Amino acid sequence: MNGTASHENEMRITIILLILLFPGLLLADQLHAIINGVAYHFDRSRNFNEQNWGYGFEYNFEQRGKWTPLLTGSSFKDSRNHTSNYLGGGIKTRYMLGSGDTGLHIDVGVVAFLMTRKDYKNNRPFLGALPFISVGNEYVAINATYIPKISPKHARLLFFQLMIKIAEF
Secondary structure, three states, X not given: OOHHHHHHHXXXXXXXXXXXXXXXXXXXXXXXXXXXXXXXXXXXXXXXXXXXXXXXEEEEOOOEOOEEEEEEEEEEXXXXXXXXXXXXXXXXXXXXXXXXXOOOEEEEEEEEEEEEEOOEHHHOOEEEEEEEEEEEOOOEEEEEEEEXXXXXXXXXXXXXXXXXXXXXX
């Protein structure tokens, strides 16, 4: 088994173990499908892949005060067209826009995660944390994350996802 397949299997095993150890994760208040799509690299002189297609999920748990805890994971084609995977947890707060009749809102939060990337740590899992913002309504939202330059071979970028609510518990 090559290194990439081995690390993808490790990520799958981690997800299964989390579900087995914490079955309450399956009883989230809302389940969302994530479609990864586009990145914008600020360094336009390099030929990075900006079509970062992939899929994932986000569980939003019951709001606690002003904060909503969440669990998220995804697999997508990264800036070098390699498969990247992450699994993480975070917290976000919501700001309603307008009168609230439309449900239009902005969520602001942070996610800590375990990730694999071929061009960073050679697909060995590493820890990270990133801020995010999400604009949408009750059913659909656009997520955006700023990713800083972490080494000379990487570039600062914005990463966008489409989030679609698929279930409410």
